[in-house]
Amino acid sequence: MLNTRMPNAKRIFSLAYEPRVNVGFQRVTARRPCPVCGRKKWCQVTRDGRLAHCMWEARGSVKRAKDDGYIHILVHDNSLESTLSYYPTTLNNHHSPGSELAPLEIKDSVYSKLLELSPAWKYERELVTGERGLFARGFGAEEISRFGAFPPRVAERDALALVINELLSDEHPVYAGQKHGAAILGVPGFWEGPGGHPRLGRASDYKRPALLIPYRDRQGLIQACQLRFSGARGKSIYTWLSTSEDNLEKEPRGTSSGSPIHFALRGGKCLPELPVVVTEGALKAEAFVTLRPACRAIATAGVAVAHRALIEAMRGEEVAIAFDSDHRQNAQVCRQLGKLIAEREQDARLAGLETNTRVVVWDGAKGVDEAVLQNLSLRVISISEWRETLEGNSLEEVKEVWAGFSYPSVPE
Structure with a gap:
C-alpha cells in the first residue's frame, strides 16, 4: 500500500543535488511518463509522487518554474504550500516576500x-x-x-x-x-x-x-x-x-491561489439522492448543473490535482466520475482516474464507510456538459465495467496504480 503521508518538506529538498536533475525530483521515463502531459522526456516528478514539474502543460499548475516549466500539485495537502518554498533549484526564490493569504x-x-x-x-x-x-x-x-x-x-x-x-x-x-x-x-x-x-x-x-x-x-x-x-x-x-x-519580483506582495476544488450547486433545485458528478473545471461543472439543475457537481482544475480535497468532499456520497470522453485513450488520465478511485476506496476503509463510485461514459462530445447540451446518451457504469473498456497502456497504468494501493477486488 502506498504511503500517503507527507514527508517532512525540508527532508525532501535536502537531498543531494544531481546535475540537471532538480532536488527531490526524478526524470520521467517511457515506463513512468509525466502524469500531467503524458510525455516520456523532459518532465519530472517528486520521488513521493506529490509534485510534478511539467515542461508543457500550464493548465492547473500552481507555479511557473524558472526554466519555463510548470509545477503541479498531484496530491493536494496544505503543507505543500510551504513545501514549494524549499525547492530552490528550479524555482527562482530570490524575490520580495508575498502577502499572507486573506481569510x-x-x-x-x-x-x-x-x-x-x-x-x-x-x-x-x-x-x-x-x-x-x-x-x-x-x-x-x-x-x-x-x-x-x-x-x-x-x-x-x-x-x-x-x-x-x-x-x-x-x-x-x-x-x-x-x-x-x-x-x-x-x-x-x-x-x-x-x-x-x-x-x-x-x-x-x-x-x-x-x-x-x-x-x-x-x-x-x-x-x-x-x-x-x-x-x-x-x-x-x-x-x-x-x-x-x-x-513576486514583478508582482510584490501578491499571493498564490493554490488549486482549490469547486462546488456547483443550484440551491433548492438539487436532489440529494442523485450522485455527485465529479468533472474537470468549474466552467464545465457550472454548465452541467445549468443543464441538469437537479444534479450536484464538484470540479477539480485537472485530473491530477487536488485528489485529497476531492476525496474529503466525496466522503459518504454516491459519486459518478465524468472526466472527458477521450480519457480512455489517454493512459495518464486513466492512471489518475484509477488512482482517485483507489484513494477514495482506501479512505472509506479507514473511516469505516461504504463507497459507491461509478464512471460516466458517452460517445461523441468531449466534455460531459457538451454531451448533455447535444442530448447524447450518458451511461453510468460500474468500476469493473469501466476497467473492461480499457486496453493497452491505459489498462496497464490502472493495474499498476491499483497494485501500488493493494487495491482489493474491484467493487461493483
Missing part, C-alpha cells in the same frame, strides 16, 4: 465585487454571445452574472483594484486597519504597485479579455478565480488569477 470571507467579498463591477456582459461578443461564449455552452441570460470579465488593459484593472480596495476597507474597517498597505493584499491576483497602490493581474496588457470563473466552496463562497483566454485554433487557455512565488 475566505475577505476573498469572497473581493471577488464578488470584481464580478459585480466587471461582469461578463461587459465584453458581450467575446465572452457571452460569440462562437465560444457562454451562450454556446448552454448558459441562459440569467446565468451570465455568475461569471465576470477580466479586462485586457492595465489601466482598467488598476482602476478596479483601487475601487474594490476602497469598498473592502469600508466594509471591513477593522481588518483593513490591521493591514500594512492596501486592505486587498492577500487576495490572489492583487499585488502592490508603485506608491503602495493595489494592482490586479500582470503589469502589461493582454491581447483580449478573459472570462473570470469563480471557484466556490460548499457554502458558495468564492475561494479563488480562474481566467479563460481564447487561444489559437479554437483552444482555450486556463490559468489561475494568482501570483506564483517565483513572480
Whole structure:
C-alpha cells in the first residue's frame, strides 16, 4: 500500500543535488511518463509522487518554474504550500516576500465585487454571445452574472483594484486597519504597485479579455478565480488569477491561489439522492448543473490535482466520475482516474464507510456538459465495467496504480 503521508518538506529538498536533475525530483521515463502531459522526456516528478514539474502543460499548475516549466500539485495537502518554498533549484526564490493569504470571507467579498463591477456582459461578443461564449455552452441570460470579465488593459484593472480596495476597507474597517498597505493584499491576483497602490493581474496588457470563473466552496463562497483566454485554433487557455512565488519580483506582495476544488450547486433545485458528478473545471461543472439543475457537481482544475480535497468532499456520497470522453485513450488520465478511485476506496476503509463510485461514459462530445447540451446518451457504469473498456497502456497504468494501493477486488 502506498504511503500517503507527507514527508517532512525540508527532508525532501535536502537531498543531494544531481546535475540537471532538480532536488527531490526524478526524470520521467517511457515506463513512468509525466502524469500531467503524458510525455516520456523532459518532465519530472517528486520521488513521493506529490509534485510534478511539467515542461508543457500550464493548465492547473500552481507555479511557473524558472526554466519555463510548470509545477503541479498531484496530491493536494496544505503543507505543500510551504513545501514549494524549499525547492530552490528550479524555482527562482530570490524575490520580495508575498502577502499572507486573506481569510475566505475577505476573498469572497473581493471577488464578488470584481464580478459585480466587471461582469461578463461587459465584453458581450467575446465572452457571452460569440462562437465560444457562454451562450454556446448552454448558459441562459440569467446565468451570465455568475461569471465576470477580466479586462485586457492595465489601466482598467488598476482602476478596479483601487475601487474594490476602497469598498473592502469600508466594509471591513477593522481588518483593513490591521493591514500594512492596501486592505486587498492577500487576495490572489492583487499585488502592490508603485506608491503602495493595489494592482490586479500582470503589469502589461493582454491581447483580449478573459472570462473570470469563480471557484466556490460548499457554502458558495468564492475561494479563488480562474481566467479563460481564447487561444489559437479554437483552444482555450486556463490559468489561475494568482501570483506564483517565483513572480513576486514583478508582482510584490501578491499571493498564490493554490488549486482549490469547486462546488456547483443550484440551491433548492438539487436532489440529494442523485450522485455527485465529479468533472474537470468549474466552467464545465457550472454548465452541467445549468443543464441538469437537479444534479450536484464538484470540479477539480485537472485530473491530477487536488485528489485529497476531492476525496474529503466525496466522503459518504454516491459519486459518478465524468472526466472527458477521450480519457480512455489517454493512459495518464486513466492512471489518475484509477488512482482517485483507489484513494477514495482506501479512505472509506479507514473511516469505516461504504463507497459507491461509478464512471460516466458517452460517445461523441468531449466534455460531459457538451454531451448533455447535444442530448447524447450518458451511461453510468460500474468500476469493473469501466476497467473492461480499457486496453493497452491505459489498462496497464490502472493495474499498476491499483497494485501500488493493494487495491482489493474491484467493487461493483
